[in-house]
Amino acid sequence: MAYFLLNAVALKLCIAKAQLWGWWYEYAVLLVTLIIGSLFVHQRRRDNRLNLPPGPWRLPVIGNLHLLLPGKLLHQLLRDLSVKYGPIMFLQLGQLPTVVISSPEIAREVLQTNERVFFDRPSPCYCKYLLYGGDNLSLSPYGTFWRNVRKLCVMELLSNRKVQDFREVREEEVATLIQDIATTTGMVNLSRFVLCLTNNVVSRIVVGKKYRENGVGGYADMVNKVANMLHGYSIGDLFPSMQWITFFTPMHARVRHLFRRVDAFLDGIVEEHLKERKNGDKIKDFVNYLLDIQERGDLHFPLTRHHLKALLLDMIGGGTETSYVTMTWAMSELIRNPRIMRKAQEELRNTIGEKPMVEESDLPKLTYLKCIIKEIFRFHTQIPIIARVSREDCIIGGYHVPAGTRVMVNAWGIGRSAKIWENPDQFIPERFEKSTIDFKGQDFELIPFGAGRRGCPGISYANSVIEIVLAQLLFHFDWELPNGTKPEELDMTENTS
Template identity: 40%
Template sequence: MLLRFGSVPVLVVSSAETAREVMKTHDTNFSNRPPFKAMSKLCYGCKDVTSSPYGEYWRQIRSIFVLQMLSNKRVRSFGCIREEEAALLVKRIEGCVDVLAPVDLRRLIEDLNGQVIFRSSFGRRYSETENGKKFLRLIRVFMGLVGEIYVGDFIPWLGWIGRVNGFDKRIDTTAKEIDQILESVIQDRQHLVKAKGKTEGEEQEEEDFLDILLQIYNQDASMDRDTVKALLVDVFVGGTDSISTSLEWIMSELLRHPRVMEKLQSEVRGVVKQKKHITQDDLEKMDYMKAVIKENMRLHPTFPLSPRLASKDVQIKGYDVAAGTMMMVNIWAIGRELVSWDDPDKFMPERFLNSSRDFKGQDFEFIPFGTGRRGCPGIRYATATMELVLANLMQKFDWNLPNGILPKHLDMTESSGIAPNKVVPLLALASHPQ
């Protein structure tokens, strides 16, 4: 479907077959992102992995993400952090059980995820400090700004409207405040390393993301300070709201489908048995849980649209696509395509059992993390957190809706924006298994 947003032609792709042509056959030609003003301003002139132009610089920083920050070994090294924060989540829910109070799952999951991201990035619970709380608020403002339509991106001569309606000021203020906090954190770490007498490149017992980036910064003259900050912004943008939102949607679908929840609880409790703590080995055995997560990502992809930009003229399915055309891959629609899915609007995790379909980018009818050169490098990190949190919620508690709400009446309205969440936060009653 070809639309025209001002002076920009926008081609919407809503089928797996066409997505394969765009993101595999012609992936190189569509490896750039559209130059949105908000992303450029908030990501240090597009120095981050998400929005930087395709080329040698992008290859270098993506390799840092894939090989050093988000490798399987590195994700496993953060396992203790995830387990500690999951145990604290369980304690907070138990406090609600004791007083028969509904659990605000959105708030608790957001708090847990914020702690995991801060500890993985900076090695401590910054989210308990004023600067930490402010930073998480700024990341949410960031997500709101990049999800807004800025008319100047599509009709350049109307760019002045951003100055009149306050959009430009909000971007400038948010970018400045994010930079101030990141600069403070970096300076604190550099002073700490100097005080301890660390030498350049000397490995620490437990490295966080900031350690990795500062080691590269100290050794590689081509990596500047803004790049360090831009990559840290990527970590928080990709790892906070997206994981929290997915977990809230999963719990919402389970509460709407008690049969699925019972089946999942049976699997989790059967694997873990009487053990107090869930291990990585336990999670590997939970096939139905993995199917539940996949089915949720099919119905509720974190980022429903994946924008690309045509670098040169190309032919797609016999149609001429001009250079400069914005390509919007509709991941939400592809996940509900009738040709690929039976009863696509139904929540049926069983469809993924005994199925080779996965979200690693090879199955184009199921690409919630994108695919190709611009696919999300944080799949392992996101799934590791979701699996552990969900397994704990299923093992430790039984769940029901409060105030006599029937499953079919649970409000599932989606918000607008780049990463839609539930309009109404999820409240649920937890109880100890009988």
């Protein structure tokens, strides 16, 4: 029907313009109409043949890109669309066939039942550029390389045993944080303090030292910029055949400049460790662990400096971003909700008593603090969309998902679903007081770290930092907004920077 309507419109345009523009105009319009009409017909026949999930009407060439309105974040738009089209929805984003999942049941099908099919993550072009071509734990495709580097990172950094081994580092850095805040006069930029702390902890563990240049333009700021650059899409991601265009955009120039800074910084770390090893001064950190493996040749592939830097950036960035963002949201919500903050402080101060500091052995007793952290993971999911790429044809939710399809599990949308949560748009930690739902990848109503083997392996590390920092901040200080600002006036607008 659309095909014939387009032809009718084209015919009217031809009649109206023929005398002014000549008959070449008629032929051009008819040709364009035939092409567009054929694309519509082909699209409809393909959809009916493949039994794709339901979704909004798609335009030729751009597909559903016109629905991605500026000013609203992708996970918010996808949640709104899923209300109309259901928990499994098909979108055509430029040249990317995309399936959006917005229910825990279908998310389980993707991330657990059919994990083998959806094991690979997409590699956006700027991510590949900034993250050394994806030769790291985050982006590398499933295979021998991924299995080996995951084993290295878990054994040396992310296992429960290793997380406990780093307890002294956390305690020292948190004590320094509390002292720095206590000696600050005037307003406290808590976000900056927390960013520096997360960078200091991960730096001591990964590279054996912390970096003092944590101001604007410093080490912490550089790592934060890398994380911000990895959000969103470029035209090369939406239209892979036109990826060459990104080389001429201002964003590409900024990415190149940032990568040169990061690469020089990581090169300096490796060179510093090599020099120390020659002098017989080898400290026990992740860099030297990787250099030992490189020397012994334990792996089935050569561990080059390229791989070393890719893994270092992966561990530094991953160890910083989740903890920093989660704690920033947590303190913002607590300041905005004084009743909840007072309840958490009362639990803390009654539990800790006269001791000068919260100890990690006290954390299991702080049940309400754990509820607050779960509610933060639900309400402000740090990784709102879990992206995968189908390696082969598959049936999900009763619909056909072709090989090469981008699959987006909207973890943020699941966390804000009224079908799952009561009053989903309100911050209510009490909802977890009698709930067995946890965030460790088994309950698909709450999957801030993903699930399955491709889920984030740093859950224990991130949670250990978040719990002790929030506990200390609430135990030692009473927080309020400056200049008489009311809690309800705090801007909680979400953005990607």
